[in-house]
Amino acid sequence: MTTDTRIEDWDNYSAGLRERGKELSALHPELMKGFGALSRGASTTKHLDAKTREMIALAVAVTTRCEGCIDAHARKARAAGATKEEVAEALGVAIALNAGAALTYSLHVLDALDGAGG
Structure with a gap:
């Protein structure tokens, strides 16, 4: 099921x-x-425009798995003029970052195995 x-x-x-x-x-x-x-x-902010801030917020929302953040910042990104294509590229960064974090923590597993009487 x-x-x-x-x-x-x-x-x-x-x-x-x-x-x-x-x-x-x-x-x-x-x-x-x-x-x-x-x-x-x-x-x-003085250096980031609203669209850039919302793209960052959406990428972070994905990495933190916050549905409320996704809802709020998707609305704000659309209002700031973000296209689906731009958002897709920002989400690609979030996906890659999550993969990188998994890789880094995988290396910690190897360290733990080596330190656990290995």
């Missing part, structure tokens, strides 16, 4: 996140104020 974990309705998913975010904000307002300040600070 396979489970389909695709998000079929991104608008509904986004609305649900916003509702839960309001709940967390009521429970811990200082946390959400801090997150908002961090987000505003990261989006206030």
